[in-house]
Amino acid sequence: MIEVKFSYIILGAVICFILSACADNNIETRLSKGQANHSTKTDKAVVYSEVQLVHFNKEELINAADTIIKGTVLSQEVQKSFEGFPATDTIIQVQTVYKGEPGETVEIRTEGGETEDMILITDEAITPSFEMNEEVIVFLSADKGSRPDENDFGYYVIGQAQGVFSLKDSLQSEIIENNTKTISFDVNNIQSEINAWVEIH
Numbered sequence: 001m002i003e004v005k006f007s008y009i010i011l012g013a014v015i016c017f018i019l020s021a022c023a024d025n026n027i028e029t030r031l032s033k034g035q036a037n038h039s040t041k042t043d044k045a046v047v048y049s050e051v052q053l054v055h056f057n058k059e060e061l062i063n064a065a066d067t068i069i070k071g072t073v074l075s076q077e078v079q080k081s082f083e084g085f086p087a088t089d090t091i092i093q094v095q096t097v098y099k100g101e102p103g104e105t106v107e108i109r110t111e112g113g114e115t116e117d118m119i120l121i122t123d124e125a126i127t128p129s130f131e132m133n134e135e136v137i138v139f140l141s142a143d144k145g146s147r148p149d150e151n152d153f154g155y156y157v158i159g160q161a162q163g164v165f166s167l168k169d170s171l172q173s174e175i176i177e178n179n180t181k182t183i184s185f186d187v188n189n190i191q192s193e194i195n196a197w198v199e200i201h
Contacts, residue, residue: 047085047120049111051127056159058183062197065139065158067100070167073134074105078113082149086113086120089153090130092138098194106140107154128157128164128179137176137190139163 056064071092081087090108110129112122130136140155140163157163161179170176170187177184185193 043117044114045118047118049085049120049122051111051123051160053126053160053162053180055182056162058185058193059197061139061159061163061183062099062194064141065099065163066142067102067106067140067155068098068137068194069094069100069102069106069140070096070098070135070137071106073130073132073136076130076132078115079109079152080115081109081111082147085111086115086118087111088113092130092136095135098137098191099198100140102140102154106138108138108140108157109153109155110157125180126160128161130164135167135170137165137167137185 062068069092071094074091074093076088076090078086078088088110090110092106092108094102094104094106108128108130111127112120114120128138139158141158142155144150144153144156159178162182164179165176165185166179167176167187174187175184176187176190
């Protein structure tokens, strides 16, 4: 997998294979945020994955990311990772670059999703998730180590859900929080905050 700087440790494949005889409404609910393409097939393996979150503070998040952007979610597609498990590739249209030199779009891979033969369910409180047309600020790393599929996608999210800031509520408040509610930025001063921490190092 990826080096420790990716900020999460996969503790295991706490992976229980269950062949479903019928569609599980709870599974559909947990996968309803665009992570999966639902299917009417009933012979899919249902896989549960547990991860342990490595906590980042604001300084660590900024300096661990080689790319920080604001953008809009354009599309999502579920692929098989090199390990054979579902992974969701999300394309984001870049609007503002705070750090790094990305292209016009970035492709981000996250664990989880549904393929023709498997459903991978991850912890929603930890795994990054995106919605179509959602505007987000994301902290990314292009360092994918030496994994066999390193050329299949562009980035990982630093700190898992800690590295995703949804702007859905930014019209009501100038303060934005990450998806784990542990780090916040003033949306009007985010560039200066990032610059300040980068200059320290």
